[in-house]
Amino acid sequence: MLRWCRERSREAGLRPVSPGCGDALRLLAATANAKAVVEIGTGTGVSGLYLLRGMRPDGVLTTVDTEPEWQQLARQAFRSAGFAANRARFIPGSALTVLPRLADGGYDMVFCDGDRAEYGACLAEALRLLRPGGVVCFAGMFAGGRTVDSAAPPSEVLRLREVLRTIREHEALVPALLPVGDGLLCAVRRS
Numbered sequence: 001m002l003r004w005c006r007e008r009s010r011e012a013g014l015r016p017v018s019p020g021c022g023d024a025l026r027l028l029a030a031t032a033n034a035k036a037v038v039e040i041g042t043g044t045g046v047s048g049l050y051l052l053r054g055m056r057p058d059g060v061l062t063t064v065d066t067e068p069e070w071q072q073l074a075r076q077a078f079r080s081a082g083f084a085a086n087r088a089r090f091i092p093g094s095a096l097t098v099l100p101r102l103a104d105g106g107y108d109m110v111f112c113d114g115d116r117a118e119y120g121a122c123l124a125e126a127l128r129l130l131r132p133g134g135v136v137c138f139a140g141m142f143a144g145g146r147t148v149d150s151a152a153p154p155s156e157v158l159r160l161r162e163v164l165r166t167i168r169e170h171e172a173l174v175p176a177l178l179p180v181g182d183g184l185l186c187a188v189r190r191s
Helices: 002-012 020-032 048-056 068-080 095-101 117-127 153-170
Strands: 035-039 060-065 088-092 107-112 130-139 173-178 184-189
Touching: 002 068, 002 117, 020 048, 020 107, 020 130, 020 184, 035 048, 035 095, 035 117, 048 060, 048 068, 048 107, 060 068, 060 095, 068 088, 095 117, 107 117, 117 130, 117 153, 153 173, 153 184
Parallel strands: 035 060, 035 107, 060 088, 107 130
Antiparallel strands: 130 184, 173 184
C-alpha cells in the first residue's frame, strides 16, 4: 500500500516522507502510546499509514490538507491497508484555519508536513493541542541542505531556522533533530 501511495504522490508532484522518516514517526507514535494524532498535510496517505501503524488500535488520526482529492486517495489507501473508516478523520482546509478549532491538550502527537512557511504558527497551535508528554514533529527541516548552507538563505530557510531556534530554547520542550529523510525535528512536551 505504501508503494501505491508513493506512486500517487509522485503523480501529484508531492514529496512523501522517506521510509526512514516514516519508521521514526511510527516509532514515536508507538512510544507515545498515541490515541489521538493530528497530521498537517495528508498528501496521498504515506505518513498517515506510518502513523496509524504506530498508534493504539483504538486511535484516531485527524488529518488536515487543503486538497480534498489527495485526502480521497489517502482514505482509499487507509481502507486498503485494513484500517476501519473511523480510524481517520479527514478535515479539508488550511492548517491555520482548522487547528484553532481542535481541543486544547487533546492530542498525543502532532505531525507537521504542510506549508513550511506556516511551521512557526503550527508550532504555537501544536503546543496548545498537545497533552504533557506529547510529541510534535516537523518534516523537511533540512530543506534539501539549505538550512545549514552558508549562502544567503531564502525566506523559507529563515523560517525553518526560527522554528529550530524556538524549539531548542523552549523550556517546556525536549527536542531532537533526527537525520532521517529531509530532517525530522521532534520535541516532547514536558509534563
